[in-house]
Amino acid sequence: MERWAKSSARSAGREDAPACAAGACEDLLEELPILVIGLADDLRVTRWNRQAGELLGKPAAEALGRPLGGLALGIDVGRLRRGLEQCPSRGGCLRLEELACRRPDGREGLLGLTIHRLRGQDPAGTVFVVVGADITERKLLERQLAQAQKLRSIGQLASGIAHEINTPTQYVGDNVRFLQEAFDRLLELLGVQDEVIAELCAACGTAAPRRLAESRARADVGYLREEVPAAVRQTLEGVERIARIVRAMKDFAHPGRRERAPADVNRIIDTTITVARNEWKYVADVETALDPALPPVVCDAAEIGQVVLNLLINAAHAIEDRLRRDPAAGKGRIRIETRSAGDRAVIRVEDSGCGIPPEVRSRVFDPFFTTKEVGRGTGQGLALCHAAVVERHGGRIDFHSEVGRGTAFTIELPFGRPEEDP
DSSP: OHHHHHHHHHHHTOTTHHHHHHHHHHHHHHHOSSEEEEEOTTOBEEEEOHHHHHHHTOOHHHHTTSBGGGSOOSBOHHHHHHHHHHTGGGTTEEEEEEEEEEOTTSOEEEEEEEEEEOSSOOTTOOOEEEEEEEOHHHHHHHHHHHHHHHHHHHHHHHHHHHHHHHHHHHHHHHHHHHHHHHHHHHHHHHHHHHHHHHHHHHHOOOHHHHHHHHHHHHTTHHHHHHHHHHHHHHHHHHHHHHHHHHHHHHHHHOOSOSSOEEEOHHHHHHHHHHHTHHHHTTTEEEEEEEOTTOOOEEEOHHHHHHHHHHHHHHHHHHHHHHHHHOGGGOOEEEEEEEEEETTEEEEEEEEOSOOOOGGGGGGTTSTTOOOSOTTTOOSOHHHHHHIIIIITTOOEEEEEEETTTEEEEEEEEEOOOTTOOO
16 A cells, blocks of 8 residues: 555655555545455444445444444354454464354354454554455355256256156066966955855865865955955055155155246145155145146246145144153144235145244344254255345245244245246
8 A cells, every 4th residue: 555655656646645545545445346344453433334344234434433242243253353363373363264153134144354453554553454255145056056066966856766766666576466367366266165165065074175175264365355355455555655766855855948838836835845854744734725726837847846845844843842852742734835825826834833933033044154053054945045035036925923832934035938038
């Protein structure tokens, strides 16, 4: 800054050029689209540009000259102070990535800050300069990309597994159906034999018919007549269930083109329920009331499936939390409905979980906000749902919740046309 001022003075040839250059630098600092904060050695604020005021909700007039810890900025001041203490031992520069902050509008956010320790003297007494920016959207996009890549890898793996399972499932099912038909014909034969044995026993007194009758009794033919068809029927039901899971895995792994096209929302929901069964089957029963007359919705089927999956898993977790507090409550209930409402399709996901506390309801769609314990929730699920439904599909997402009774999320998606871009 000082060299810039001297250079300006030589080029202008006037004695007041250094002051003008310094003023230009101050104006530049004010207009920079990044946060710039100067701090004295005692952490008193010496510089505070306009962007710092906008990001932290505190104008320069209220910040300059005051201790950093007394400004109530809505950021993790303790972590920032530790960074300032470590800065000299790190070569005079330290990066603070993902510093949690509360935006002026009350939403959760993240700041990326870099702390520099000045080596020269500053007239205002500045020892540290903190520069940074709001990185909330960038981090959200990075995590969306990471999640998309992870889902793509999982999808490729799931598709391969589904293909491998599909072949033996087909021939197991075919063989069981053959056994069912063969046993039906054997039952007819056994029926005729019963009639013939009865006639022979009545017509002659030889021992042969009696031995045959005793052999049939030892084989317990009556029991086999009842149980074998039931075993075959249950086996076929199991094979069909495996086939349904395989189809759901293939649909979920390869939903089609990653562009908007008419899609059957009911089928998306059925597939998602099947894929996520392990998440909800131990804590809840899932009920569906899907409108069979619901028209196709022009959407990205993969994204809408991910939205339903997030809501379904959140519902299961909410019910699980309630069962932890009250084990005697028994399994919960998750109900998913679809219907038409004018030019929109409506999806409603309702659970009998613990509900959302009133004090956090305004923040449930904020990126990185979660009420779950570490390792169980990332704070991205509902933010991704909001981005997918509202920003990329031009729809709406809202919820109603009662503590101790449950939560219902409602999604509205315009039926639309393939060429439309929300």
